[in-house]
């Protein structure tokens with residue numbers, strides 16, 4: 001389900017481009033759950049090599065803070081499709097690209113295997129876990145990704161979303 005190159009986003013109508021204030025307060029900084037609706041794009045597959053495949057969606061230029069978030073991804077929201085818990089990264093991937101990397105939204109869906117290319121997804125960002133950082137290399141990043149996933153899993157359990165997980 002890897003993808004890259006943000007090319008197409010269906011931005012919801014909002015003063016924030018591509019991000020809506022809606023629902024209960026979750027992110028202390030914004031006091032809202034943020035949403036991005038978009039199409040999963042093809043990417044360069046590094047996430048799969050690292051053991052953390054990601055679904056990439058075009059990220060709005062404004063309205064979303066870079067960082068790592070705990071949230072959900074609904075596949076096919078118009079058809080009321082399945083919702084998955086996800087660890088979502090927004091940023092330039094400084095570990096690999098310094099300051100010059102393309103800004104991406106990448107969602108790693110927990111307990112999910114499958115092909116999401118060209119599917120429409122609704123990404124909901126609930127809690128910002130940390131900023132993006134430049135790690136010493138792939139191994140150090142993977143150590144951090146394991147922590148991010150564990151934290152996201154714990155968040156989902158706390159929020160009553162445990163039924164969406166197949167691993168405790």
Ligand SMILES: Cc1cc2nc3c(=O)[nH]c(=O)nc-3n(C[C@H](O)[C@H](O)[C@H](O)COP(=O)(O)O)c2cc1C
Nearest residue numbers: 043045046047068087089093094095108132133148
């Ligand atoms: C939960 C999560 C957290 C991430 N955190 C960082 C980070 O702090 N720094 C960074 O350089 N990249 C981070 N990334 C992005 C990874 O570098 C990226 O997913 C990986 O390089 C594969 O991307 P690609 O296949 O689009 O190249 C994160 C990705 C995920 C899914």
